[in-house]
Amino acid sequence: MNYVNPKCKDVMQHICESLGEDLNSDKCIAIKNHLDNCSDCKNYFESIKITIQLYKNYKVDLPDEAHNKLMNLLNLNDCE
Amino acid sequence: MEEKQLIELAKSGDKKALATLVKNHEQTVYNFSFKICRDREKAENIMQETFLSMIKHLNQFDGNSRLSTWLYRIVSNHCLMQARKDKNKFFVSINDDENEESDLYNDKYVADWSRIPNNVTENNELKNILDNAISKLSPEYRIVFLLRDVEGLSTEETALATDLSIPAVKSRLHRARAFLRKEINKAFAK
Numbered sequence: 001m002n003y004v005n006p007k008c009k010d011v012m013q014h015i016c017e018s019l020g021e022d023l024n025s026d027k028c029i030a031i032k033n034h035l036d037n038c039s040d041c042k043n044y045f046e047s048i049k050i051t052i053q054l055y056k057n058y059k060v061d062l063p064d065e066a067h068n069k070l071m072n073l074l075n076l077n078d079c080e
Numbered sequence: 081m082e083e084k085q086l087i088e089l090a091k092s093g094d095k096k097a098l099a100t101l102v103k104n105h106e107q108t109v110y111n112f113s114f115k116i117c118r119d120r121e122k123a124e125n126i127m128q129e130t131f132l133s134m135i136k137h138l139n140q141f142d143g144n145s146r147l148s149t150w151l152y153r154i155v156s157n158h159c160l161m162q163a164r165k166d167k168n169k170f171f172v173s174i175n176d177d178e179n180e181e182s183d184l185y186n187d188k189y190v191a192d193w194s195r196i197p198n199n200v201t202e203n204n205e206l207k208n209i210l211d212n213a214i215s216k217l218s219p220e221y222r223i224v225f226l227l228r229d230v231e232g233l234s235t236e237e238t239a240l241a242t243d244l245s246i247p248a249v250k251s252r253l254h255r256a257r258a259f260l261r262k263e264i265n266k267a268f269a270k
Contacts, residue, residue, distance in 0.1 A: 043190075043193070044185075044261075046193060047193045047261050047264075047265065048257055048258075048261050050193055050196060050198075051257065051260050051261040051264055052229045052230070052257070053198065054196070054198065054200060054206070054210055054264070055115075055210060055214070055225075055226070055229065055230050055260070056229075056230050057198060057199075057200040057201070058115070058200040058201075058207065058210055059111055059200075059201070060110070060111055060114045060115075060120075060123075061107070062106055062107045062110040062111070062127075063120075066110065066124045066127070067106060069124070069128075070102070070106060070127060070128055070131060071099070071102070073128055073132075074098075074102060074131055074132070074135065075095075076095060076098060076099040076102060078095075079095050079096050079098075079099035079100075080099070
């Protein structure tokens with residue numbers, strides 16, 4: 001990859017690889033510069049962040065019955 | 081009481097301390113196993129197996145990592161064992177192939193991401209889209225994506241929990257992210 005002038009595909013791959021990582025390497029600085037000037041890549045970056053957030057927001061609660069069964073199984077029901 | 085103290089007490093046979101540890105982590109373990117196997121009954125069984133393993137091996141826990149990281153390792157193993165039992169399921173291939181790789185970044189149609197709702201809990205249509213997308217990923221990719229991105233483990237902790245190298249975690253993670261994004265884009269571009 002050309003660090004001075006990366007292509008969109010390189011940028012997209014890099015976004016996917018390194019979101020949440022340390023972004024201070026030469027490669028990352030080139031990516032940031034590209035992102036500032038390329039709306040396609042900026043949108044891609046945002047959509048990856050939204051994807052992660054959607055899965056973060058998707059939570060299921062432990063049913064009370066499952067909790068009780070677990071405590072019984074582990075013989076810990078007298079510690080409630 | 082701090083977790084380290086609770087662990088020491090539980091190791092010495094204190095049932096109350098052990099019950100507290102279980103209660104502190106049961107929601108996380110259940111939630112994680114549900115997200116991997118997408119089935120409430122299986123998630124419950126995996127949660128039970130995970131805590132049975134935790135109790136059996138608690139004396140081997142050295143305290144160098146967080147208890148949650150160790151539990152993620154146990155629950156991930158149980159999820160993979162469950163997935164091997166369901167081996168007739170078909171998952172999409174997102175291997176290290178140049179054409180498949182390139183396809184991950186090309187969109188035929190582009191969705192308006194600013195209009196995608198974020199209230200997942202109350203939106204069944206959105207839940208179905210997210211379920212459908214992640215169900216196509218093999219559990220090996222799902223686990224890495226969920227540990228790193230959803231549960232917030234570091235790359236190093238994810239590698240430790242999955243017995244993968246750091247480059248392997250990064251490789252699986254970037255493909256999983258790109259794949260899920262592409263599936264959601266496709267669903268909302270319709």
